[in-house]
Amino acid sequence: MARLAAGLAAPLALAAAFLAGAAVHVHEAPGPGGARLLVVERTITRGDAQATPWRLAVAAELAGT
Secondary structure, three states: OEEEEOOEEEEOOOOOOOOOOOOEEEEEEEOHHHOEEEEEEEEEOOOOOOOOOEEEEEEEEOOOO
């Protein structure tokens, strides 16, 4: 996973497990330079039982919030 800011990407370490169903998982994670990030994750499927699920993760810095 990568975090994009001002056109730069940095690795974002997330747990390897996919979430079951349409569950949404919200948690904090360490970001670049020790920044605290709020991460929202969800597994998305195409509706076909044979389709490979996609993992969607969005992160934002918690500083100043």
